[in-house]
Amino acid sequence: MPAILTADGVGKSYGSGSARMPIIDGLTLSIAKGEFVSLVGPSGCGKTTLLMCLSGLLAPSDGAVSFKGQVVDQPPIGLSVVFQDYSRSLLPWKTNLDNVLFGMRRVQGMDARAKRARAEEILAAVGLTGFGGHYPWQVSGGMQQRVAIARGIASQSELLLLDEPLAAVDAQTRADMQDLLLDVAQRFKQTCVLVTHDVEEAVYMANRVLVLGPRPTRVVREVVVDLPMPRDQLTTREAPGFLHARHEVLALIRGMRQGQKLS
Amino acid sequence: MKPTTRIALLGLSVPAAILILWQIAALLQPTPLFPGPGKVVLAIWKNYPVILHELGITLLRAGAGFAVASLTMIPLGIFLGRFRSLGKVLEPLMDMLATLPPPAIIPLVMLFAGTGDWAKVVIIAYAAAVPLLMNTYEASHSIHPMLSRVARSLHLSRLETMRLIDLPSSLPMIATGARLAIASSLLVSVTSEMLLSTNGIGTYLQRSQETFKIDAGLAGIAFISLAGVLVNAGVFRLEKKWLFWHYRDQRPTE
Numbered sequence: 001m002p003a004i005l006t007a008d009g010v011g012k013s014y015g016s017g018s019a020r021m022p023i024i025d026g027l028t029l030s031i032a033k034g035e036f037v038s039l040v041g042p043s044g045c046g047k048t049t050l051l052m053c054l055s056g057l058l059a060p061s062d063g064a065v066s067f068k069g070q071v072v073d074q075p076p077i078g079l080s081v082v083f084q085d086y087s088r089s090l091l092p093w094k095t096n097l098d099n100v101l102f103g104m105r106r107v108q109g110m111d112a113r114a115k116r117a118r119a120e121e122i123l124a125a126v127g128l129t130g131f132g133g134h135y136p137w138q139v140s141g142g143m144q145q146r147v148a149i150a151r152g153i154a155s156q157s158e159l160l161l162l163d164e165p166l167a168a169v170d171a172q173t174r175a176d177m178q179d180l181l182l183d184v185a186q187r188f189k190q191t192c193v194l195v196t197h198d199v200e201e202a203v204y205m206a207n208r209v210l211v212l213g214p215r216p217t218r219v220v221r222e223v224v225v226d227l228p229m230p231r232d233q234l235t236t237r238e239a240p241g242f243l244h245a246r247h248e249v250l251a252l253i254r255g256m257r258q259g260q261k262l263s
Numbered sequence: 264m265k266p267t268t269r270i271a272l273l274g275l276s277v278p279a280a281i282l283i284l285w286q287i288a289a290l291l292q293p294t295p296l297f298p299g300p301g302k303v304v305l306a307i308w309k310n311y312p313v314i315l316h317e318l319g320i321t322l323l324r325a326g327a328g329f330a331v332a333s334l335t336m337i338p339l340g341i342f343l344g345r346f347r348s349l350g351k352v353l354e355p356l357m358d359m360l361a362t363l364p365p366p367a368i369i370p371l372v373m374l375f376a377g378t379g380d381w382a383k384v385v386i387i388a389y390a391a392a393v394p395l396l397m398n399t400y401e402a403s404h405s406i407h408p409m410l411s412r413v414a415r416s417l418h419l420s421r422l423e424t425m426r427l428i429d430l431p432s433s434l435p436m437i438a439t440g441a442r443l444a445i446a447s448s449l450l451v452s453v454t455s456e457m458l459l460s461t462n463g464i465g466t467y468l469q470r471s472q473e474t475f476k477i478d479a480g481l482a483g484i485a486f487i488s489l490a491g492v493l494v495n496a497g498v499f500r501l502e503k504k505w506l507f508w509h510y511r512d513q514r515p516t517e
Contacts, residue, residue: 052412057412057415057416074415075415075416075417077418079414080417081412083409083412085409088409088410089410090426092508092509093508093509102417102427103417105417105418105419105423137508140319155417176438
């Protein structure tokens with residue numbers, strides 16, 4: 001499978017001179033088309049900064065990010081971002097359907113009616129049939145995040161960058177949303193990069209987990225999760241492969257935390 | 264009786280009591296310089312075509328000035344909020360203009376632009392511009408950075424971001440600015456007519472005073488208050504209609 005997104009020696013630091021604070025240093029990764037990759041790391045390692053660099057929202061200080069072979073300097077068409085803060089990322093003066101349609105402004109070769117049908121189809125796929133006419137503030141947090149995911153997919157997306165999308169929803173909704181995300185990613189052929197601090201979630205969702213080191217961060221280990229799709233909340237989480245991967249990732253992160261405490 | 268009804272009735276009883284006391288005082292003091300409410304009602308009946316005509320001229324000028332200010336200052340405020348460094352450069356100037364009372368520039372503008380309708384519209388537009396610009400700029404430059412990220416990740420151009428994201432998210436604060444600007448427009452419209460004009464309700468009030476027609480003057484004031492109440496009610500309805508998403512299920516605060 002060809003790489004859809006690559007980062008080559010990416011570095012990012014804020015400030016300059018003695019106040020210079022490096023966040024990312026020499027980070028290299030490659031995401032293949034159709035993969036679901038999780039990025040996990042210790043708290044404060046710069047996961048969100050990395051995702052901003054990968055999406056083109058933030059220019060890296062060193063190295064380069066490429067999407068489908070093109071260097072990324074602006075968010076490219078075909079790449080969409082789902083933010084953690086769904087309540088701020090949706091437009092409260094637009095209905096859920098109009099929010100999804102808003103993501104389709106740059107979609108070409110579709111008339112208004114076709115766009116509407118497509119938006120309704122995607123809303124139905126995220127389980128929001130009948131909620132298109134509601135406003136985001138009239139539905140629950142989990143539903144708002146599903147609208148944001150639908151908007152991302154609707155913008156002719158091939159790659160979804162998910163910045164802790166489920167961190168703000170309650171535990172039960174969270175499990176359902178994990179399965180829903182896996183389902184729509186497959187149905188709409190989305191390559192996914194999920195940034196999360198939840199190791200269980202990282203392993204459950206992904207084909208591959210990239211473990212990030214402490215700040216200034218880089219990829220320190222790749223853990224392949226050799227489990228079949230679709231995943232299942234009960235059996236997957238009990239499978240030896242899941243437990244091994246989880247153990248490996250958790251042990252790594254715990255080691256980093258202890259290393260930080262000692263230093 | 265419900266407590267809210269009782270409070271409402273009490274609230275009405277205060278102006279009613281004032282009217283009664285005023286009428287009694289006027290009957291005790293029979294002079295045309297101190298007309299009672301009865302005489303004022305009579306004056307309203309006698310003069311309302313003239314008053315409405317003059318008030319119409321005043322409101323038209325106020326409306327034109329407000330419209331000019333809205334059409335220029337709202338886009339400018341949004342623009343300065345998006346191009347932050349330019350906004351920062353102009354901030355001290357805006358602060359200085361904000362503290363200058365608008366009627367202070369009336370004589371100066373009249374010197375250069377004359378005393379015609381357009382000079383008055385310019386002064387009114389200036390008066391309305393300050394609260395509109397300040398509020399629009401403040402709202403647009405304090406928009407949450409998340410919305411800018413959303414705009415960029417949805418591949419919106421800067422112009423589209425200003426039109427489709429910054430403007431709607433700034434509307435609640437723009438509405439507050441618009442209320443202040445409307446009050447300011449009416450104030451300056453009437454004041455400028457009192458200083459130098461041949462028509463408008465300000466001139467009417469001035470002439471009534473100069474010719475000792477106190478009852479006619481009070482009739483004019485009654486119409487100005489009524490116009491103020493009606494304009495406010497209209498703004499309130501528009502806010503409820505356009506900003507429902509901001510107020511959601513609570514009522515907009517007056």
